[in-house]
Amino acid sequence: MKETKFVTKTTNFSKNLHIDLVKKMLVFDEVNSTNITAKELAQAGAEEGTVVIARKQHHGRGRFDRIWQSPDGGVYLSIILQPKKSTENISLLPLVAALTVARTITLYGLHTTIKWPNDVQVNGKKIAGILLESEIRGHEVIYVVVGIGINLNIDRKDLSADIQPRSTSMFHELGSPVDYHEFLRTFFMQFDRIYSLFVDHKFQRIIDEWKIQTDTLGKTICVQTSTETLQGIAFDIDQSGFLLLRKENGEIKKILSGDCLY
Numbered sequence: 001m002k003e004t005k006f007v008t009k010t011t012n013f014s015k016n017l018h019i020d021l022v023k024k025m026l027v028f029d030e031v032n033s034t035n036i037t038a039k040e041l042a043q044a045g046a047e048e049g050t051v052v053i054a055r056k057q058h059h060g061r062g063r064f065d066r067i068w069q070s071p072d073g074g075v076y077l078s079i080i081l082q083p084k085k086s087t088e089n090i091s092l093l094p095l096v097a098a099l100t101v102a103r104t105i106t107l108y109g110l111h112t113t114i115k116w117p118n119d120v121q122v123n124g125k126k127i128a129g130i131l132l133e134s135e136i137r138g139h140e141v142i143y144v145v146v147g148i149g150i151n152l153n154i155d156r157k158d159l160s161a162d163i164q165p166r167s168t169s170m171f172h173e174l175g176s177p178v179d180y181h182e183f184l185r186t187f188f189m190q191f192d193r194i195y196s197l198f199v200d201h202k203f204q205r206i207i208d209e210w211k212i213q214t215d216t217l218g219k220t221i222c223v224q225t226s227t228e229t230l231q232g233i234a235f236d237i238d239q240s241g242f243l244l245l246r247k248e249n250g251e252i253k254k255i256l257s258g259d260c261l262y
């Protein structure tokens with residue numbers, strides 16, 4: 001594994017976690033990207049529930065090939081999933097991840113919203129991001145890596161000036177640091193609960209919970225997809241988690257992924 005030049009530690013925390021989903025946790029001081037390490041592990045046959053977690057990333061990756069700034073104090077983790085080997089419904093996994101993060105942060109008393117598709121925000125500023133990467137052959141899902149970055153105990157000054165105005169952290173919002181291990185424990189308990197809904201095919205429950213947590217629906221938005229820019233009212237999401245947008249001319253667009261501006 002290429003990332004082994006960095007330090008690996010197994011902490012008591014990972015041994016004592018006792019969460020059904022989490023089968024193995026690899027804890028690093030630093031990696032290039034937990035998603036890259038997790039993909040290498042998945043390609044080498046790592047099982048569902050393998051988690052890669054790092055205190056710092058040198059080349060954290062965001063959506064659309066952006067950089068995810070990853071200074072000390074943040075949570076950077078990737079979870080390997082192998083959901084029933086079928087592509088059916090995997091488009092709901094970003095909702096599972098966003099809901100998990102939003103619910104976890106809400107438990108710390110912060111009003112947390114999801115901006116479609118899966119940005120997690122507090123007071124209208126981004127506090128966490130999610131990047132899913134998968135290998136699919138035909139209709140078979142080989143693996144999905146769910147990468148999550150959360151601005152936990154980050155001082156906003158440690159983020160670059162261009163993203164500071166639209167970013168926040170739990171430290172900034174709460175005015176005091178959050179216990180890292182306690183936060184992870186809460187996070188994995190939520191992930192276990194919400195991913196179980198997915199495994200048990202309770203897809204409507206996931207959609208209903210996501211709708212309670214989002215502030216996108218009902219708004220006039222602008223969406224930049226990989227091919228076009230669309231404007232309209234985000235009026236619903238469908239059973240697969242696609243956004244339903246009503247354009248001014250009445251045309252309905254179903255959108256899987258994009259950048260959303262209010």
Ligand code: BTN
Nearest residue numbers: 033035061062063129130147149
């Ligand atoms: C976004 O652009 O909003 C998604 C950011 C995802 C960042 C996380 S941090 C852990 C994992 N490893 C990465 O390199 N990226 C994801």
